[in-house]
Amino acid sequence: MNITTAQRSSGHHRFRRLVAAGVIGLAVLGGTVATEIPANATTYASSMNECLVFRPDLYIGVKNQAQCVAALQSFLRFHYGNGAVHVDGRFGPETEGAVVKYQESVSIRPDGYVGADTWRHIAISCSQRGDCDYKWPNPLP
Known part of the structure; x- marks a missing residue:
């Protein structure tokens, strides 16, 4: 036709x-x-830029988002005084606590839920530092 x-x-x-x-x-x-x-596999984070494309909602128990959770964990671990956050791709209480700490530092509602507002602040933070392409476990830029 x-x-x-x-x-x-x-x-x-x-x-x-x-x-x-x-x-x-x-x-x-x-x-x-x-x-x-798999539970015993090493999780390599996506870069924050890759996760900022889709901005998935991240929260305790989220499934099928291990790479973006790992990117978030590395972002929180290395830049916001949350050195205790393990980069394992699992969003648990430790990660939620680090998210709350970050949300408080940028003056948004500290609910531990990574949604649109938190992603917007993460985009601003990592673009100001120029490290949105960082991938764990590579050395920091």
Whole structure:
């Protein structure tokens, strides 16, 4: 079936292309994010930049976000006086406490939940220092 110029620029055709692109994107994302790391595997963090693209909600017990949790943990460990935070990719009470401490330091509601507001402040913090590309366990930049 040939698509005319009028059809190509119609809202319906653009909507169909957008839906198709979204389905392909979710399929790709689902193949990379929906894997869980075995308990005995070393977790290598994504860079903060990689996590800032999607800004997943992070909280105690979150599943399938080990790399972004590890990136968050390394961010908190090395930059906000939370040296006791272990970078293991698991969001537990220790990480929640470090998140609360960070949230208090940037004057946002200290709830231990990493949502849109916390991600926005993390983006500002790491971009000011120029280390949003840092990946644990590499040496600090």
